[in-house]
Amino acid sequence: MTWPDRLEANPFGTMAAVAAVALGLLGAAIGDDVSQGMLNSLRDSADIVAHLWGGALALGGALKLYGLYAKRTELEIPGLWVMIGGFTFYSITVVTGLGVHGLAAGIVAAALAGGCALKTRKIMRTARLVRGNGADGGS
Amino acid sequence: MAVADVLIAIAQVAAGGTIVQGALAFFRRRAELRQLDRQTDSVAVETADRVMVMMRKELEDAKAASAKAAEENAAEQADLRRQITLLGDEVSRLRAELVVARAQIARLQAGQPPAAAPG
Numbered sequence: 405m406t407w408p409d410r411l412e413a414n415p416f417g418t419m420a421a422v423a424a425v426a427l428g429l430l431g432a433a434i435g436d437d438v439s440q441g442m443l444n445s446l447r448d449s450a451d452i453v454a455h456l457w458g459g460a461l462a463l464g465g466a467l468k469l470y471g472l473y474a475k476r477t478e479l480e481i482p483g484l485w486v487m488i489g490g491f492t493f494y495s496i497t498v499v500t501g502l503g504v505h506g507l508a509a510g511i512v513a514a515a516l517a518g519g520c521a522l523k524t525r526k527i528m529r530t531a532r533l534v535r536g537n538g539a540d541g542g543s
Numbered sequence: 544m545a546v547a548d549v550l551i552a553i554a555q556v557a558a559g560g561t562i563v564q565g566a567l568a569f570f571r572r573r574a575e576l577r578q579l580d581r582q583t584d585s586v587a588v589e590t591a592d593r594v595m596v597m598m599r600k601e602l603e604d605a606k607a608a609s610a611k612a613a614e615e616n617a618a619e620q621a622d623l624r625r626q627i628t629l630l631g632d633e634v635s636r637l638r639a640e641l642v643v644a645r646a647q648i649a650r651l652q653a654g655q656p657p658a659a660a661p662g
Contacts, residue, residue, distance in 0.1 A: 481568040496551070
């Protein structure tokens with residue numbers, strides 16, 4: 405499978421990872437200015453947490469992209485997990501900090517987290533299936 | 544602000560928990576995922592192969608059934624042809640008898656006045 409095939413097979417996953425990298429890099433570089441919701445909800449610790457969150461989210465997106473296009477699922481899965489955490493964290497903090505005004509961003513981020521969780525589940529199930537069908541017959 | 548604090552705590556636990564989950568997936572499920580990578584292509588090939596075998600088997604079955612049907616058909620045709628031949632023979636035999644009978648009738652009709660037939 406060449407990369408255009410992979411892109412065609414994973415359009416949403418690719419874009420979710422790109423969004424994670426972009427948003428994470430912004431968060432890591434700018435800090436709490438990247439999100440008013442995070443600033444409101446985390447208050448004193450907002451800046452350092454935003455930097456850490458951005459770094460983690462960017463790392464997750466990068467792992468996901470690398471794992472997907474280099475065919476390294478053992479890196480794609482941790483990337484997806486970190487993306488779930490990053491998007492969930494953003495979703496909750498933005499809704500907590502902005503209330504109704506944060507709902508749009510919160511829902512989009514929560515949907516991305518949910519998509520990553522579903523993809524993780526799908527990959528793990530396939531892995532179990534492949535292992536179950538393997539020549540060694542392990543469980 | 545109690546609700547907000549609880550939500551933030553949940554968010555932090557979620558973020559931390561998923562990082563731990565990611566690490567666990569990397570360290571404990573690595574072998575499984577590597578195997579998946581190795582086998583993804585071969586699984587696809589295997590599936591395609593299985594479908595091919597299935598279709599070939601179906602094709603062979605269909606061919607065998609068709610051959611059997613053709614054989615039965617041929618046997619039936621031969622039987623019918625035989626019957627037609629028999630019927631043709633019968634018809635010609637009957638026609639010949641008819642000709643004989645007609646000739647006899649004609650002879651009898653012609654021969655009645657001069658030589659009164661016995662009986």
